[in-house]
Amino acid sequence: MIWLESPTNPLLRVYDIKAISEFAHTRGILCVVDNTFASPYFQRPLGMGCDIVVHSTTKYLGGHSDVVGGAVMTSNEEVYSKLRFNQNAIGAVPSPFDCFLTMRGIKTLAIRMEKHAANAQRVAEYLESSRQVNRVFYPGLPSNPHHELARRQMSGFGGMVSADLKGGVKGVNAFLSALKIFTLAESLGGVESLVDHPATMTHAGMSGEERLAVGITDTLLRFSVGIEDAEDLIEDLERGLKNLEHHAATMPMN
The missing domain is CATH 3.40.640.10 (Type I PLP-dependent aspartate aminotransferase-like (Major domain))
Incomplete structure (x- = not known):
């Protein structure tokens, strides 16, 4: 099998x-x-x-x-x-x-999935444009190496987005602490937006070496993008990234 x-x-x-x-x-x-x-x-x-x-x-x-x-x-x-x-x-x-x-x-799968995907596209594009983000993982982005394959075998790119942030684990914590719409939780696929930290949540059962071997860093976040207003979601992410940037600016210099 x-x-x-x-x-x-x-x-x-x-x-x-x-x-x-x-x-x-x-x-x-x-x-x-x-x-x-x-x-x-x-x-x-x-x-x-x-x-x-x-x-x-x-x-x-x-x-x-x-x-x-x-x-x-x-x-x-x-x-x-x-x-x-x-x-x-x-x-x-x-x-x-x-x-x-x-x-x-x-009964509402079609209308929900269309909204999930539209919002996820907006979220992915916004995160990709941020200086505080190392990399965004979303097959709907033309920059994604799997984009063309996804276009061939999928009719939409889905509502899940992952991003690797700058600023280390403390920066990730600063980002998460400022969010008001995205809720920190392991699940996904619901109408509400959630964010997960794989290294300490969904994939905590793997060793650090195992996670890194498959590309899961300590600064990776997984977003289950809900069906809220897209502008509200972008504003929430902007709030988190500004807090991350502020945290980085106030870190003591060695």
Whole structure:
């Protein structure tokens, strides 16, 4: 089995799902894609040849940060039969209320994803223009090395943005402490904007060496861009970056 996610968490790398699926099938291997970041609105991996697609319904499908669940989809009858048997045997079923909340969320998936993506594009472009930011990770930016691939296999670039800030960990803390709209939290995909510090939150289980080996620095932040007014989000980020800049200016010189 080849298991991949595209775009990836937290660096938003995009992989060629069609090519990987074809490679897997030449060797009799199943290809599984975690499509949570893109959502089925922006990316359809089954149509690119993969065998199984998984989603965290807690994220964009639910969309309101009030569901705990997951979903597995397949176009392979043999795989479906095995999954169905195991689900029934193990009892891996969501509660009726979680199903209700997920179905409610799916009703607004299209309009939410369009707004998430539009806001994320604005946020990514703003962060890329800042002197306080080393690098921005978002496939919607023309400067991103995965931009053309994302354009080919996705119908939109999604609502997740990551950025590596200047100023060290203290600078990151100064930035985070000034935010009023972005909430510091690990989750993502809800209507509200969240920011995560992977090194101490989602990816804290990895050693420092392991994180650096895959590009996750101590100054990396991951933004789940919500559907608030874009100008309010930019203003919030500007407030954080100004505090970072002020912190850097007042640091004692060695």
